[in-house]
Amino acid sequence: MEDAIEQLALPQPEIVTPTSTAAIPSSSPPDWVRLQKALAVEAEHGFNDLVGKQSRFSEFLAQSLQQAPEILPSRDRSRWQEMAGQFTNYSDLSFAQRQHLVADTRRFLYQVRQTCERTNQSSGAENGLAALEPKPKPPKTAPLAESQRAISPDEPLTYLPGIGPKNAERLAKLGLYTVRDLLFYYPRDHIDYARQVQIRDLEAGETVTLVGTVKRCTCFNSPRNAKLTIFELVVRDRSGQIKLSRFFAGNRYRNRGWQEQQKRLYPPGVVIAASGLVKQSKYGMTLEDPEIEVLDHSGSSIESVIVGRVVPIYSLTEGVGADLVRKAVIAALPAATRLDDPLPEPLQKQYELTGLAEAIAHIHFPPDSAALDMARRRLVFDEFFYLQLGLLKRRQSQRQTQASAILAPTGQLIDQLYELLPFQLTGAQQRVINDILNDLQQPAPMNRLVQGDVGSGKTVVAVVAVLAAIQAGYQAALMAPTEVLAEQHYRKLVSWFNLMHLPVELLTGSTKTAKRRQIHAQLQTGELPLLVGTHALIEDPVTFQRLGLVVIDEQHRFGVQQRARLQQKGVNGIPHVLTMTATPIPRTLALTLHGDLDVSQIDELPPGRKPIQTTALTASDRTQAYELIRRQVAQGRQVYVVLPLVDESEKLDLKSAIEEHQRLQEQIFPEFQIGLLHGRMTSAEKEEAINQFRDNQTQILVSTTVVEVGVDVPNATVMLIEHAERFGLSQLHQLRGRVGRGADQAFCLLMSSSKAETARQRLKVLEQSQDGFFISEMDMRFRGPGEVLGTRQSGLPDFALASLVEDQAVLEVAREAAEKAIAKDATLDRWPLMQAELEYRYQRLMGGAIFT
Structure with a gap:
C-alpha cells in the first residue's frame, strides 16, 4: 500500500510561505499560484484582511509586491509598485475599494504573468521568471492551434478555446480567473432536461421542467405585506401559458434597483427553463418556488449541450450568462485530466471513491444521476476529509505540548465532595468524570468538551476536576458568559467549598475596585485556589500563580481568542481546559466544530425527574393557559413568561417584555406580584429581580431569553413562551429546562401565532421529546447548522458542496479515513500531495490565510 501511495508523490506547488518577512529579491520569481490563492x-x-500565522493578508501582499520583476516594462513596474502601496493602506479602504483592489490585482497579475512567460520563452533565458508549472517545449514544427494545445489548470481563462480576454473579464466578475477556478466552480444545482413537459401536461404533485419564452416579467412590493417583494414571470410554450411567482422577504428586495435588475435578467422573448414542484393555485397550475434559468439569448434556439441531459445550474451575476459559464466549463474540462489527485489509490478503493478528474467532469456534466451522485460523494468527501485532517493534526500538536500540571485522580478533597453530595452520581456523570481524571494524569494538556442536557449535572463533574487541580497544589478558573450564570455557579460552589474550608471568589464587571484588587493579590500569592467570573477573567491584571485548570461554561458563547487568552493566564505551563455546554449539538456539528477536542456526553438525567408536560398552543388556548398559571401560583408555585423582545417593535408584531409585564400585572394577574427581567437592565437590577423571584416575593417573572441560563428556581413549575415559533428548537429546550428542577410536575406552554405547517411540525418535536440531542438534530434539519449555532459567530467552515444535514454518512467515513491517515503518519510526509492539498483546503475551509 505504501508503494502505491508514494508513487503518487508528484511535485506540488509550494504553498507554505517563508517564515522570514524580508524583501523578496528581484531575482526571485513571483509565486504566481500562491499570490492568486491569497x-x-x-x-x-468577505475582504476582512484575514489574519494568518505570521502576518495579515494586506501585509503579505504588500511585501510580495515590493519588488517588481525586472523583465516588466516600466509602465507595468509602476503599476506593480502602486498596488503594493495600496495594500499597505488596505485597512483604511472601504469594502467596495477593497473589493475592486483585489479584483484588479488578480487581473493584473495574470496579465503580468503572461508577459513574463512569453518574454522568457522567446528569449530562452533561464532566469527564474518562468511560471511555477513546467511548460511543454515548443514543437519544431508550427505551433499547435489553441484548440489542440493541452491546457494547464493554473493557466488564465484567456487561454481557453473560444473565451478570449473579453469573456475572461466577464467571468472574473464571478471570481473566476484560472482554469482551476472554473473546474472547482461547482454547480449549485442540476436540471434534468430529459424530463421536460409541456405546460398543458402539468400535473399537481410532480417535479418537472418546462421550457418556454418569457411573455412578461414584473417585480413589485406586495400591497398587503410591507416586507414582501413579489417576482412574477408569465411564460408560454406552444401548448399554453403559465404564471410563475417567487417571493422575497426583506428590505433589501424592496429596492427598486434590485427589482429592475431582476426584470433585466428576464426580458420578454428570452428562453428560460423552470423547474419545480407542480401545484394547483387559484390561478391554475404553477410551479412552487421555481428554479429559473435563462437558456440562451432571446429568439435563439437551445444549444444541444443543454437539451436531453442533466444540465448544471451555476450561480450567476449581472452580465454573466449561463451559456458563457457552461461554454467555459466545457472548454476547461480537458484540463481536469492534468489535476494531480492527492488521495492515494488504495484509499479511493477502500472508500469506493471515484477519481478526481472523473468527479470534476461529472459534477459539471454528468451522463446520468448515478454518475452525479458518485461525483458529488467524492468531492464532498474531500471537503470533509481535509477539514478532519486539519483538526486531527491540530489535536496531535496540542497533545505534544507539555503541561506543567499532572493531577492525581484521587485525593481527600474529591472524597469530601462525594460525602457532601445529597445524591448519587449517575452512571453518565461517573463515566465523564473518569474521562476527565484520566486526561488530568497525562503530561499533555487536556482539551475536553462535555456536552450535557439541561439538569444533567455538568457542574458537579466540573467541580471534581477543579478539586483535582486544587489538591495537587494548582489554581482553577471557571468562566461563564453572563453575570447571572457566573453568580449561580458561585453560589453553588460556595455552599460546597465553605464546608471544605476552601476560599472561592467571584469576579465580574460589577465587582468593586477594592474587591477586585484584593482578588488580584490573592491570585498572585496563590491564596485563592478558585476564581469564578465572566469575561473579566481575561482582563490583563488577572494573573494566577499556578493555574492548572480552566473550565469554560457555555463555551459556544465565547470566541476562540477569548478562550485562548484565559488559557494563557498560566505562567507555569499550559493549563488543562475543560469546556462545557448545555446546548447539545449533533455529532456532525461536533465533529466539524470540535474535531480537535475530546468530547464526552452526559446523556442521562438524575433519577426522579418528571418529564415536563409540553404543549403547543394557539391564541384560542390563551384562557386555558392563564387558568393553569393561576392554579399553579395559588398552590404556591411560580411561573416564567418568556418573550423574544425587550421593547415594542414597530416592524414586528410581537409582544415585548416591558409591555407584556404591564399588561399581565394590571389586567390579567393583578392579585399576584410580577417581576421583570431583560438584558438591558443593570447588573444590580437583574440580581434584584432574580433574588425576588428566587425568594418567592414575585410569583411570575416576565423575561427575555436572558433567563435561558443561570436562573435556578426549583419552585418554578410553569413556563409560558410567547411567539415560540420565533425561537430555535434547541433554544426552546434550553428555556424549558428552567422548570422541572424540583419534585413537582412542570409544564411548558408554547404559544404560537404562526399558521405555517413547518412551525407546527417544529413545535411538535418538543411536545414529543425531552432528549436534547434528538431535538438539536431535528433543529439542524429544520433550520440548518448555521442558524442552530447562530450565523454571526457560528464558526462553521465554508463548504462548497457538503451539507452537514444531508452528508452525515460521508462525514463519518471521512473522519475515519483521516484518523487512519494520522495514525499511519501524523506528519503526512509520505503523502506530499495530500499534505500540500491539506495546507490549502484546511486554511480555506476555516477562513485562515494561505499567505502565512
Whole structure:
C-alpha cells in the first residue's frame, strides 16, 4: 500500500510561505499560484484582511509586491509598485475599494504573468521568471492551434478555446480567473432536461421542467405585506401559458434597483427553463418556488449541450450568462485530466471513491444521476476529509505540548465532595468524570468538551476536576458568559467549598475596585485556589500563580481568542481546559466544530425527574393557559413568561417584555406580584429581580431569553413562551429546562401565532421529546447548522458542496479515513500531495490565510 501511495508523490506547488518577512529579491520569481490563492481566499471571506500565522493578508501582499520583476516594462513596474502601496493602506479602504483592489490585482497579475512567460520563452533565458508549472517545449514544427494545445489548470481563462480576454473579464466578475477556478466552480444545482413537459401536461404533485419564452416579467412590493417583494414571470410554450411567482422577504428586495435588475435578467422573448414542484393555485397550475434559468439569448434556439441531459445550474451575476459559464466549463474540462489527485489509490478503493478528474467532469456534466451522485460523494468527501485532517493534526500538536500540571485522580478533597453530595452520581456523570481524571494524569494538556442536557449535572463533574487541580497544589478558573450564570455557579460552589474550608471568589464587571484588587493579590500569592467570573477573567491584571485548570461554561458563547487568552493566564505551563455546554449539538456539528477536542456526553438525567408536560398552543388556548398559571401560583408555585423582545417593535408584531409585564400585572394577574427581567437592565437590577423571584416575593417573572441560563428556581413549575415559533428548537429546550428542577410536575406552554405547517411540525418535536440531542438534530434539519449555532459567530467552515444535514454518512467515513491517515503518519510526509492539498483546503475551509 505504501508503494502505491508514494508513487503518487508528484511535485506540488509550494504553498507554505517563508517564515522570514524580508524583501523578496528581484531575482526571485513571483509565486504566481500562491499570490492568486491569497487573493482568492481573501475574496471568499468577505475582504476582512484575514489574519494568518505570521502576518495579515494586506501585509503579505504588500511585501510580495515590493519588488517588481525586472523583465516588466516600466509602465507595468509602476503599476506593480502602486498596488503594493495600496495594500499597505488596505485597512483604511472601504469594502467596495477593497473589493475592486483585489479584483484588479488578480487581473493584473495574470496579465503580468503572461508577459513574463512569453518574454522568457522567446528569449530562452533561464532566469527564474518562468511560471511555477513546467511548460511543454515548443514543437519544431508550427505551433499547435489553441484548440489542440493541452491546457494547464493554473493557466488564465484567456487561454481557453473560444473565451478570449473579453469573456475572461466577464467571468472574473464571478471570481473566476484560472482554469482551476472554473473546474472547482461547482454547480449549485442540476436540471434534468430529459424530463421536460409541456405546460398543458402539468400535473399537481410532480417535479418537472418546462421550457418556454418569457411573455412578461414584473417585480413589485406586495400591497398587503410591507416586507414582501413579489417576482412574477408569465411564460408560454406552444401548448399554453403559465404564471410563475417567487417571493422575497426583506428590505433589501424592496429596492427598486434590485427589482429592475431582476426584470433585466428576464426580458420578454428570452428562453428560460423552470423547474419545480407542480401545484394547483387559484390561478391554475404553477410551479412552487421555481428554479429559473435563462437558456440562451432571446429568439435563439437551445444549444444541444443543454437539451436531453442533466444540465448544471451555476450561480450567476449581472452580465454573466449561463451559456458563457457552461461554454467555459466545457472548454476547461480537458484540463481536469492534468489535476494531480492527492488521495492515494488504495484509499479511493477502500472508500469506493471515484477519481478526481472523473468527479470534476461529472459534477459539471454528468451522463446520468448515478454518475452525479458518485461525483458529488467524492468531492464532498474531500471537503470533509481535509477539514478532519486539519483538526486531527491540530489535536496531535496540542497533545505534544507539555503541561506543567499532572493531577492525581484521587485525593481527600474529591472524597469530601462525594460525602457532601445529597445524591448519587449517575452512571453518565461517573463515566465523564473518569474521562476527565484520566486526561488530568497525562503530561499533555487536556482539551475536553462535555456536552450535557439541561439538569444533567455538568457542574458537579466540573467541580471534581477543579478539586483535582486544587489538591495537587494548582489554581482553577471557571468562566461563564453572563453575570447571572457566573453568580449561580458561585453560589453553588460556595455552599460546597465553605464546608471544605476552601476560599472561592467571584469576579465580574460589577465587582468593586477594592474587591477586585484584593482578588488580584490573592491570585498572585496563590491564596485563592478558585476564581469564578465572566469575561473579566481575561482582563490583563488577572494573573494566577499556578493555574492548572480552566473550565469554560457555555463555551459556544465565547470566541476562540477569548478562550485562548484565559488559557494563557498560566505562567507555569499550559493549563488543562475543560469546556462545557448545555446546548447539545449533533455529532456532525461536533465533529466539524470540535474535531480537535475530546468530547464526552452526559446523556442521562438524575433519577426522579418528571418529564415536563409540553404543549403547543394557539391564541384560542390563551384562557386555558392563564387558568393553569393561576392554579399553579395559588398552590404556591411560580411561573416564567418568556418573550423574544425587550421593547415594542414597530416592524414586528410581537409582544415585548416591558409591555407584556404591564399588561399581565394590571389586567390579567393583578392579585399576584410580577417581576421583570431583560438584558438591558443593570447588573444590580437583574440580581434584584432574580433574588425576588428566587425568594418567592414575585410569583411570575416576565423575561427575555436572558433567563435561558443561570436562573435556578426549583419552585418554578410553569413556563409560558410567547411567539415560540420565533425561537430555535434547541433554544426552546434550553428555556424549558428552567422548570422541572424540583419534585413537582412542570409544564411548558408554547404559544404560537404562526399558521405555517413547518412551525407546527417544529413545535411538535418538543411536545414529543425531552432528549436534547434528538431535538438539536431535528433543529439542524429544520433550520440548518448555521442558524442552530447562530450565523454571526457560528464558526462553521465554508463548504462548497457538503451539507452537514444531508452528508452525515460521508462525514463519518471521512473522519475515519483521516484518523487512519494520522495514525499511519501524523506528519503526512509520505503523502506530499495530500499534505500540500491539506495546507490549502484546511486554511480555506476555516477562513485562515494561505499567505502565512
